[in-house]
Amino acid sequence: MIKRRKNLLTEAELDITSFMNLMIVLVPVLLLSLVFAQIRVLNIQLPPLTEQQLQQEQQQPQQLELEIHPDRLRLNYPAGQPLRVFPLNAQGHYDFAALSLFLQDLKLTLQQKNIDKQDISILAADDLDYQTLVSAMDTVRSFKAVVAAQLVDAELFPQIALGPLPTEVSE
Numbered sequence: 001m002i003k004r005r006k007n008l009l010t011e012a013e014l015d016i017t018s019f020m021n022l023m024i025v026l027v028p029v030l031l032l033s034l035v036f037a038q039i040r041v042l043n044i045q046l047p048p049l050t051e052q053q054l055q056q057e058q059q060q061p062q063q064l065e066l067e068i069h070p071d072r073l074r075l076n077y078p079a080g081q082p083l084r085v086f087p088l089n090a091q092g093h094y095d096f097a098a099l100s101l102f103l104q105d106l107k108l109t110l111q112q113k114n115i116d117k118q119d120i121s122i123l124a125a126d127d128l129d130y131q132t133l134v135s136a137m138d139t140v141r142s143f144k145a146v147v148a149a150q151l152v153d154a155e156l157f158p159q160i161a162l163g164p165l166p167t168e169v170s171e
Helices: 017-033 051-059 096-112 130-141
Strands: 065-068 072-076 082-087 119-124 142-147 150-155 159-164
Touching: 065 130, 072 096, 082 096, 096 130, 096 142, 119 130, 130 142, 130 159
Parallel strands: 065 119, 119 159
Antiparallel strands: 065 072, 072 082, 142 150
16 A cells, blocks of 8 residues: 655745845945945126126226146246246146246235236136146136144135136237
8 A cells, every 4th residue: 555645835934124224224324334426516707798887897906817728837826927837847748836836926925015806817828628627727716725733725816717728829
């Protein structure tokens, strides 16, 4: 006599409690460790275009300009009159460090003459790369200074206007 064995198929229960506990802890930890993109907005002003605005500018103090040429930086004060030229450094890059030092001295000199100068125009070619323009804007806006044993950003010329580089006339 052959005994037949009954195949008892029992359904196995999935226990996902420990997995859910892991997800409850892991998801917030991963979200807290993410670095979110930071967007910084730079406020700029356009140069004046109307005759009325040009007349108002002539009545105001002289304009400070930074011209970015392919082979040098040229600082003009008043507008169009060269104050200082900064050639490329030994590595072939713009010398923003020397520009910053000169602007710090210029700001101090203007303050001693009771001239509160806050604005500067950056004149650049259309094909200037973005990083160079941003570096120039950062350089003319502020510089790092130590105040009360802390490193802070000291203000130079925070009101920045952008404009096209004038066509070169033989000097």
